[in-house]
Amino acid sequence: MEASNDLIALAGNPNAGKTTLFNALTGSIEKVGNYPGVTVSVKQGGMRSAHGKALDLIDLPGCYSLEGGSPDQQIARDVLRGDNAKIPKPDLVVCVLDASNLERHLQIALEIIELEIPVVVALNMVDLAEKAGLRLDPVKLSEELGVPVVPIQADKGKGLVELKQSLGHPFPATPEIHWETGDAESRRAFGLQVADLAARRPEAHTSTVSDKLDRILLHPVLGWVCFIGIMFTLFWSIFSFAGIPMGWIESLQDWTTGIIEGAMAEGDLRDLITQGIIGGVGSVVIFLPQILLLFFFIGLMESSGYMSRAAFLMDGFMSRVGLSGKAFLPLLSSYACAIPGVMATRTIDSPKERLVTIFVAPWMSCSARLPVYLLLVPMLLGGSEGGAKQALIFLSIYVLGTLTAFVVARILRGKLGPDEVPTHFLLELPPYRFPQWKYIFRHVLDRGWAFLKNAGTVILGIMILLWAATTYPKLDSDDPAEVLSHTIVGRISHVIEPIVKPMGFDGRTGTAILTSFAAREVFVGSMAQLFHVDEADEDSETRNSIRDQLAKETWPDGRKMFSPAAVISLLIFYIYALQCLPTTAVVARETGSWKWGIGQFIFMTVFAGVASLIVYQLAKLFGLA
């Protein structure tokens, strides 16, 4: 942010459309949604006024009032009052108000006017308000408030030119205040009086499309049928429909490997490219379609307004584990990635509930675990992918992680005790809207690009190191197992093996687990490299060939190495282990203490290890080993 530019802040109630306006003014693609609390941190960007003057724009998290509230709302309050150490006090505030609900949205505008900062009111979603039968009078509103009022439709880009014109110098003067400053009662009464003049409501209550949809989607029985149906469609798409584009990526990999093998002479460099880079990175990239689909569905639920309904439905269930329906939004996001999930907990009012939600969020199986599950689950079913049995096992994996999270949440919530200030469930159910496809697709592509970037940097780096560690030092022998045991990895495996053997793994699997502490999805590539001892196998980069290879592996006494017991034990480890350093860093930041970040990492890793050990030993007793 350049210090010389004027700083404009977008402020208002949650779900007033601030981020949509921010994106429209700056050309950014910040995440937008149709539920309160999508923006949990300050977003910054640049724009130009109608006269071409450069302006800095910040998008503040929504808040109902400048008093009290959750952490994201405190951020907005501090910035507006000039108490934020990193962001200067704004030169002008654009109060974004939902035209359909002026009675409520005006309150924050009046509080901001009291701060004596120049204010412009952006009256958003005027089309929806008029459709609902409201008679809006922006001129009257401007007269009563004493500040410029610009009607806009941020999602359609209407009214933006007029808004930009109102941001030019000189900024509007701070108006005369017609209520008692600092007195909430007096402010509220004034707000209601102004709303009554500037936005007349129709006398009779009209039943909207949202009302009709809610009669079904929030019905005690039908609502649950729809919820389960939506969740089923989401997971079915990820595990079944995604197979089509995954096949394309697989073919592309085979084709590229074929070309390189045809063009290059045999040697270390060709092995590095085909096995290390294409095989290793490719085994991770193949899961891109599933990750995109997961983010697409979550984006769809957020954008349409269904996410709040899901939170409403889940509240009864969540209360049994000491959480509220508000914890459902972060937990569902954590199925895609724990990082946005942990950040989304900022919308939870109760500090203790928030802490518990952060603590258990990584147990919602994130998209990075998918590659591991997809590799391992078919091994329990004789190697074949797809089918009802596989879907059932996948469902069990997700249910197991979620149920364990709930049990731990219940225990932890009990230990932390009640909140000092009791909080109650209170959630706005926004009207249903058509999804903002542009932002959904851009957000999905953004997440996909982030995944590919990770595959091209961290995962590529680990794959190259791992390839080197499984190749050198070389041994002149025809026995591939002997060659591997001579390499760096072979030696590390010998050290690790006694530790991981009681869990059912050999040293190479232990090494693959170790490498995946940097990023879980590395496991598949690591296994591909560590067990790729048969050079005659041309399709080693595909999951099937990894599985074929693993199925052939035996212990020195001739027992199958990847018995059902070992595979289940490995799955259990991945369900529970927290192998994601960025999550630990975000948890430390959000809780304000590394104690929680590191504590969570140690707890989950030890829990995973012990659970894996118990499961393997029990399975052995039942003869599954």
Next chain:
Amino acid sequence: MPPSLVQDLESDSLLSLTQAQVGCDFQIRRLEGPGCDQLRNLGFCESIQVRKLANGRNLICSVCGTRVALSSDLADQVKVEPTDS
């Protein structure tokens, strides 16, 4: 009559939002309890009209044109009376 007694008598004649009938319009007369600020932030203010849309562990009502879900604990703190219509 002392004002506190008037208030008590008036309170007795009011319904809480939990007791109110689904599908009817009410006027909010008073907010009583620790959740008042939370309620006012979402538009539950004295003299505002509210329509109760659904009962349950969490109630649904429409206030200022917005649907809001609130726990029955909170709804107990909203005292309403039926509108004339």
